[in-house]
Amino acid sequence: MTKAEQSAATKARLLDAAVEEFQEHGLAGGRVDRIAERAGVNKRLIYIYFGDKDGLFDAVIVRDVETMIDVVPITQDDLPGYAVSLYDYLEANPTVGRLLTWRNLERIKASDIEYDAYRRKVDAVAQAQATLAPGSTHAPADVLALILGLVQSWSQASPALRDLAGADDPARAGQRRHSLREAVSRLITPRHPAPPAPSDS
Numbered sequence: 001m002t003k004a005e006q007s008a009a010t011k012a013r014l015l016d017a018a019v020e021e022f023q024e025h026g027l028a029g030g031r032v033d034r035i036a037e038r039a040g041v042n043k044r045l046i047y048i049y050f051g052d053k054d055g056l057f058d059a060v061i062v063r064d065v066e067t068m069i070d071v072v073p074i075t076q077d078d079l080p081g082y083a084v085s086l087y088d089y090l091e092a093n094p095t096v097g098r099l100l101t102w103r104n105l106e107r108i109k110a111s112d113i114e115y116d117a118y119r120r121k122v123d124a125v126a127q128a129q130a131t132l133a134p135g136s137t138h139a140p141a142d143v144l145a146l147i148l149g150l151v152q153s154w155s156q157a158s159p160a161l162r163d164l165a166g167a168d169d170p171a172r173a174g175q176r177r178h179s180l181r182e183a184v185s186r187l188i189t190p191r192h193p194a195p196p197a198p199s200d201s
Helices: 003-029 032-039 044-050 053-071 079-092 094-106 112-132 140-151 159-165 170-188
Strands: none
Touching: 003 032, 003 044, 003 053, 003 094, 032 044, 032 053, 044 053, 053 079, 053 094, 053 112, 079 094, 079 112, 079 140, 079 170, 112 140, 112 170, 140 170
């Protein structure tokens, strides 16, 4: 193994170890000592490769967001299908959702990758609206926020509500996916004209 390959492998181990640490404790509670121990490397390498703990956290978020974008691309001609695919991905990879929740709590500025991804998503929603609901009064960014809220509705729900709804019953998974698809379809193709937006006056 070359020196460059060894360096890449060490970085990957640190990122994997950091994912486990940060999804459990967040940025503030995460400890570089534990991350280095998990990765089996000297903690000095964290500072060499990532600058500091904040830099390592940001690198974890960027890597996981990039992966999610690649695995679940948005398509303007099937936003309900995109929502279901994203739901499935987050259900299969709950660590990603937990990391993003910590990021929203502890970091104000998003990465350039996230900005670019959200711009593409908002554009896709706008194009879908132009085709399926011309004249819609709902801003594309608002519609996207609602879609993402629906996608994360069960992962963010209270344990009490999850228990009452049987959200953790595998037999209900198909129904939840169907409900999500239908709800997003209605957002994009409303059955009735949308009421006018309230004025600021």
